[in-house]
Amino acid sequence: MHCFDCAALGRETVAVALCQGCGAGQCSAHVIVAQRAVRRLAGLGQVSSPDPARRMTCAACHGASRTA
Secondary structure (H helix, E strand, C coil): CECHHHHHCCCCCECCEECCCCCCEECCCCCEEEEECCEEEECCEEEECCCCEEEEECHHHHHHHHHC
């Protein structure tokens, strides 16, 4: 699979990740890696994991999720 953003620029670059928002392939130069808290229900409350998970997105989905 190739990077969607590089293909739009006329380049062929191997994708290293998939955007969790839209599913587009992303190379290491275009992927945005952010941390997110992991929460799950436990009994009557919610428990947060002390270790954050990774969320990999493209620039378009990253920008859209920050403004929402």
